[in-house]
Amino acid sequence: MTNPTRKQRSLSPGMRLRENLVVASIYIILILTAIFVIYPVVWIVLGSMNPGDTLFSSAFIPDHLTLDHYKRLIADTDYVLWYKNTLFIATMNMIISTFLIVTSAYAFSRFRFPGRRKGLMAMLVLQMFPGFMGMIAIYILLLQLNLLDNHWGLILVYAGGSIPFGAWLVKGYFDGLPRSLEEAAKIDGASNTTIFFKVMMPLSIPILTFIAVNNFIGPWMDFIFARLVLRSNENKTLAIGLFEMVTGRGNTEFTLFAAGAVLVAVPITILFLFLQKYIIEGLKAGANKG
Structure with missing residues (x-):
């Protein structure tokens, strides 16, 4: 005892x-x-997995579960094309925006240059305004650049819009890393580029993972801006395709929509399962050192 x-x-x-x-x-x-x-x-x-077109069932677990809706979704609709489009947009945005965020955050954290303080304040102010306020201006800009109904138009806007919040978060993380590591590398003859890629980047894996996952999820789940920019059927994303599947007087295939919604969650779930350790560490680090 x-x-x-x-x-x-x-x-x-x-x-x-x-x-x-x-x-x-x-x-x-x-x-x-x-x-x-x-x-x-x-x-x-x-x-x-409920038979028929309705999500309602007399029991919590339907008597006859079926995978027919998943088969119809892949065989009879453009779901695979929507999936490829969304995966391409989300992946490219993750790569480009993470690179832009990390490089700008490193510059603001480690270098002193004219306009640095004003640039930081501008990024801070930009976070206060909702993104849809600039949609008309962005639409006109993409129209002039001939990027309407183009995936790269979406990617560039997503990447640029993610810089203010992400740069502030990563800058806070970089500020907490000891400068002695960089000074030691400079004594050994390392350039700023070498220090960034071989010293700072390996130490920043948690915050980089958090930023990368956030920038993947944003385009994956976005509907409003993608609806504004994309017009043609071959360029649709998952959000647009699934929305049109259940809108209109004749569209009542809610079980087909449910099957599509379940498959939408698969990549994000996998990312969180494998990267949850780094995501939590990056979120805590950015919050504590900001």
Whole structure:
């Protein structure tokens, strides 16, 4: 039998009961939160395997589960094309925006140049305005550049729009890294480019992973701006294609939509499963060192 700790011996029965009630309340809140979060996910997955075109079922688990909707989605619609388009846009945005964010954050963190403070303040102010305020101006700009109905028009806008928030976050991380590492590398003859790629980048994997995943998820889930820019059927993204699948008086294939929604979540789920350690570390690091 284990001896009670000093803290347990010092607590009165009333305080111990109060502490147990607080712990029990926390667990109850966490369990209820998990139920509210998980239930819609389970419901849409089961609904995607429900026979017919309706998501309603008399039982929580339908009697006859089927994968026919997934087969129809791939065989009878342009879902695979939408998937390829969205994957291309999200991947290219992740690469380009991460590079732009990291290089600009490193410049603001380690170098002193005219306009540095004003540039930081401008990025801070830009974060206060919602993105849709500039949609008309962006539309006209893309029209003049002949980038309407073009995936690269979306990618360039997504990449540019991600710089203010991402640069501030990564700059805070770089500010927390010791300058002695760079000074030692300079003594050994390393250039600024070598220091950036061989010293700073390996030390910044958590924050880089967090930024990369965020910049992948943004275009993957975006509907409003993609709807504004893309017009032709061959350039549609998943959000546009799935939206049009259930809009209009004659479109009632909600189970087909549910199957498409489930497949949309697959890449993001895989990313979080494999990179959750780095994502959490990067978020904490950026918050603590900002």
